[in-house]
Amino acid sequence: MSTKPAAGHYTCRALNALHTRPFFQWTVETLAREVGLSRSALARRFHKLLGMSPIHYLATWRLHLAAQALRESRENIAAIAEQVGYGSEEAFGRAFKRCFGSSPAAWRKSQA
Known part of the structure; x- marks a missing residue:
């Protein structure tokens, strides 16, 4: 059994950060650091699950x-x-x- 987090785990953590602190001046870099991923991995996973970049989602939110x-x-x-x-x-x-x-x-x- 793998202890690796599920694919959506990091995206959920990123969404939680964006939802609880929308006023924060997020960048993909700061958000990736917050959830423990590289910028490219976060952007890829976020886009795969939500169809948009984290920053576009933040603007919409x-x-x-x-x-x-x-x-x-x-x-x-x-x-x-x-x-x-x-x-x-x-x-x-x-x-x-x-x-x-x-x-x-x-x-x-x-x-x-």
Whole structure:
């Protein structure tokens, strides 16, 4: 019997890190170090199981969290951007618009 972790073990650990600390400035290198793999091995396993890179997944997760916060709280957009890991409100606004088709403020208003 092998004591080698299952193929999805490292991806689960990476997802847990991304989900619990989305605000952290993750790179593939820091995430790989966190889970105990090389960058290339993590990227390969992550893509095989989820169909995207860890950094693309992180961007998607951050925007999901931001949309949830915009819908459920009255916090200002800059604070939400910071909470989900964006260094500036402008970068957050551009990413949000690419994903949702409108600015965070317009999207929030449309959800009311």
